[in-house]
Amino acid sequence: xxxxxxxxxRVMALIEPFNKKGVEVTEATRFAQDLEWDSLTVLDFVANxxxxxxxxxxxxxxxxxxxxxxxxxxxxxxxxx
Amino acid sequence: MVDLLDKFQPLIDQRExxxxxxxxxxxxxxxxxxxxxxxxxxxxxxxxxxxxxxxMGMTFDPDVxxxxxxxxxxxxxxxTGSRVLNGTYAGHKACxxxxxxxxxxxxxMVFSTGYQANLGIISTIAGKDDYIVLDIDSHASIYDGCxxxxxxxxxxxHNDVEALEKRLKRIPEGAGVLVVLEGVYSMLGDIAPLKxxxxxxxxxxxxxxxxxxxxxxxxxxxxxxxAEAQGVTDDVDFIIGTFSKSVGTVGGxxxxxxxxxxxxxxxxxxxxxxxxxxxxxxxxxATSIRKLMHGADKRAHLWENSRKLHxxxxxxxxxxxxxxxxxxxxxxxxxxxxKGAAMWEALLHEGLYVNLARPPAxxxxxxxxxxxxxxxxSSDQVDQILGMFATAxxxxxxxN
Numbered sequence: 507x508x509x510x511x512x513x514x515x516r517v518m519a520l521i522e523p524f525n526k527k528g529v530e531v532t533e534a535t536r537f538a539q540d541l542e543w544d545s546l547t548v549l550d551f552v553a554n555x556x557x558x559x560x561x562x563x564x565x566x567x568x569x570x571x572x573x574x575x576x577x578x579x580x581x582x583x584x585x586x587x
Numbered sequence: 588m589v590d591l592l593d594k595f596q597p598l599i600d601q602r603e604x605x606x607x608x609x610x611x612x613x614x615x616x617x618x619x620x621x622x623x624x625x626x627x628x629x630x631x632x633x634x635x636x637x638x639x640x641x642x643m644g645m646t647f648d649p650d651v652x653x654x655x656x657x658x659x660x661x662x663x664x665x666x667t668g669s670r671v672l673n674g675t676y677a678g679h680k681a682c683x684x685x686x687x688x689x690x691x692x693x694x695x696m697v698f699s700t701g702y703q704a705n706l707g708i709i710s711t712i713a714g715k716d717d718y719i720v721l722d723i724d725s726h727a728s729i730y731d732g733c734x735x736x737x738x739x740x741x742x743x744x745h746n747d748v749e750a751l752e753k754r755l756k757r758i759p760e761g762a763g764v765l766v767v768l769e770g771v772y773s774m775l776g777d778i779a780p781l782k783x784x785x786x787x788x789x790x791x792x793x794x795x796x797x798x799x800x801x802x803x804x805x806x807x808x809x810x811x812x813x814a815e816a817q818g819v820t821d822d823v824d825f826i827i828g829t830f831s832k833s834v835g836t837v838g839g840x841x842x843x844x845x846x847x848x849x850x851x852x853x854x855x856x857x858x859x860x861x862x863x864x865x866x867x868x869x870x871x872x873a874t875s876i877r878k879l880m881h882g883a884d885k886r887a888h889l890w891e892n893s894r895k896l897h898x899x900x901x902x903x904x905x906x907x908x909x910x911x912x913x914x915x916x917x918x919x920x921x922x923x924x925x926k927g928a929a930m931w932e933a934l935l936h937e938g939l940y941v942n943l944a945r946p947p948a949x950x951x952x953x954x955x956x957x958x959x960x961x962x963x964x965s966s967d968q969v970d971q972i973l974g975m976f977a978t979a980x981x982x983x984x985x986x987n
């Protein structure tokens with residue numbers, strides 16, 4: 507399994523508990539529009555991602571992340587950095 | 588032409604739907620006469636004020652009013668200038684001296700509003716490669732201070748010491764860090780575990796700013812706030828406060844012991860590029876601050892009021908924002924905006940004004956009826972308030 511695939515699997519697993527509407531999640535799925543997450547859900551989810559990968563995703567960086575694919579890429583970059 | 592105001596259509600629709608039911612607009616109330624810190628006339632009706640943040644009831648203090656009148660006569664109606672040009676009068680310096688004495692700190696900087704104090708200090712001291720770590724439930728002025736600056740912004744779960752510590756540990760070595768906390772969080776009226784939070788922040792090498800807007804005057808032995816009550820004032824680098832609550836006028840400030848603090852007067856844009864407070868305002872503020880140093884009896888009565896209202900509302904069956912009374916704010920949690928607005932109107936009908944607070948100002952999308960007590964509320968008034976809550980609550984089916 508490549509590093510990105512591994513990251514993707516772990517990210518998808520962390521999305522699931524917050525996927526209250528049972529949306530089918532792909533890399534194109536958008537957090538605000540498709541998953542309809544509010545700011546508190548985002549905070550909890552981001553905290554879980556940060557703990558899982560031992561990284562920090564600032565609000566400035568979060569503003570650039572709209573969909574699942576972008577998050578997986580961002581996690582990859584932050585892990586490397 | 589794209590109508591730039593179209594983006595507000597959902598809010599316009601929501602308001603129209605709510606008001607079409609015949610409800611009084613909760614955000615358009617006019618105080619026709621103000622009789623005292625606790626009573627005003629609204630819609631021709633005598634109304635008890637329970638949503639003013641006028642915690643210490645200083646707005647009608649005779650000494651405060653006399654000082655303001657004298658300053659109007661002596662210095663005129665306004666300064667028409669920036670603090671760094673022609674806008675610093677003797678009164679502004681006297682006001683800063685009063686703050687230094689009140690907090691026992693070396694430096695004080697007076698801003699035109701509390702909002703600008705947060706906006707200015709936060710955006711100025713945290714630069715491009717620095718980090719601001721803040722509680723997710725921080726006041727809008729703190730978020731706007733972050734937005735005005737260029738720092739990296741890292742939020743953590745409300746009042747969660749472990750979440751704060753984890754984030755501090757992940758910040759790159761050598762980066763500048765400002766941790767922003769509040770003593771009392773104004774929506775639910777809960778206090779922060781500052782002792783633990785300041786300790787983990789200092790251990791991580793961060794500087795700490797605490798907004799004590801809702802605690803000045805009545806929390807802590809000298810009314811300096813939650814940091815004083817929890818014994819960590821010496822480890823707090825910057826305290827932000829306001830004149831528009833316990834002090835009873837308008838304006839904001841930052842106090843600090845930092846040896847380089849005075850340079851901020853030249854580099855802080857929300858301080859430099861706005862007119863200073865009118866002479867009458869700083870005169871009332873300075874007088875009020877000095878009187879608040881000796882307000883132990885009023886403080887004790889305010890706490891009595893807070894405990895009595897909290898216990899009474901709980902006994903009536905309302906859901907409150909905190910299990911115990913932690914400040915002078917008691918938040919009643921409403922099931923939704925419709926019910927909240929109906930209850931707000933029913934209370935107004937009874938002769939009681941409280942704040943209706945709604946998302947996005949509130950945490951977790953809650954609708955709140957926020958009550959803030961005043962040291963000038965008599966015990967009888969608190970009884971009347973509880974009676975009004977009982978009647979309005981039953982009329983709107985909020986309680987049985």
